Amino acid sequence: MFKNLKLGKKFTLLLLSVFLGSLLLSSTAFAYVLNQNAQDQLMSKALVLMQTMNSVRHYTNTQVNPELEPRLEQEFLPESVPAYAAREVFEKLREETAYREFFYKEATLNPTNLRDKADAFETTVVEQFRNSPKLSELQGFRKSAGNNLFYVARPIQIKEQSCLQCHSTPSAAPASMIERYGEANGFNWQLNEIVGAQMISVPARQVVSSAAQAFLLLMSILLVVFAIAIFAVNALLRRFVVRPLSRMAQVAEVVSTGDMGAEFEYSAKDEVGDIAKAFNRMKVSLSMAMQMLEQPQQYKD
Template structure:
């Protein structure tokens, strides 16, 4: 059975260092993991917000430049290219052809959309309702679970701030006939000015967010382990040279003195506690030697007085 008292001094010291090392790794690993995860989220959020601003620019360009040029054709033909959300979605798919953005997904989730692909799911509906409950909603971000895995998302409210939006999403009777013919008159209408009708959502697999943080964590912890291992190795060398070996030599001298060799001497030049212990041991050895000499003289005197009688 393992007993701490049976270990040698060097082993006890090494065990103490290992325990301190493991405690430090656990504590610093937890704090570092949280910090790196937050940093990774900030990095992904920054990239996602940049993409969202780009999509907003595409929406604005489509609404102000493309749509007016094709208005005459909308009476007889529905052109999805004139719809800002459609243009943004298609441009984003082009972005996704780049390896830098291939993991990102974009959706303009809407409670009452014209195009069924924009229908908000239950999770997105809760986000939109949360935006509606606020007087000045901003973007939100976090993690959500899906059948395909965990996702990190960033969402911003879609609010009707331009009257031109109501040309297609106001009253169904006033909408372009080609739009009604394509999607019907049941969905995507009766929107109101300043109403929050949906949310722009950009999402990315959580593994993408966490993988870079995990790699950084493993690298930093690997450095910590290497530094601590080297530190433990060097401390053990120092301990063996300046503590364990002097104590072992002192123990050997004490063993020799205990068997009667009072001339055995231990030398230690250091001024630290081990050196002070060595000086005290040598003083004790000299005192014992003097006591033994006095005892020997006393015995000799007793034998001399006994023989004279």
């Protein structure tokens, strides 16, 4: 069937085949690259937020607590806890539209405030950090309450002795803290121990949506470029190949009837021009051969 098609249709089918194959390969590659790029962008944003929360923790621990120290000796204030301060600041930040879908949690294996208790998945993340002390960061996707989330996690390690004032033993903790949270949780922490993980998560649809928008834009550009290319190639093919060959076929038909006045006209110095020259030489040779055949007949007469 392909052999019976006109030259223009053959080239069109060939270009379409190349286009579809290229589109399949490029779409697969683009989808992967764009998805990775979307993840990197969200991760970069999440890490900035995490650094901000670390700054809040540091400020609370080094600036706020010393000022409140006289009062803290008499009364426990949750606002003086770095993790509490960071969580509250982040909740305020989530009131902004750009950060509304971001979630922050200091997932802890044995927290004082059960709000920070690590769930099953978060526990596995913390255990990974505990088993691999050199591991500084994890990222990926998880399921939570039926939703797909993209998360970034970093370990929480007890690096300051001051943290153990409230987390070593119940007897060493402020009495007001015990009254508020009890003495069952948040104790027996050790210096340099990894007790939890800072986790920032965002719905995975943000990754998919961002990648999908970029993917559709690139695919649209590719479709337009290939459509223009197919149109341009077909137009050039018709003008410089199909039409000249059609005219040559018509002239050859006229010459075959004995009309030697017809000319194979084509001025371009390309392959089609070479064919036109070859046809003209063939026509001249044919004309000479016919004349030679006619001369003996004249002598006989």
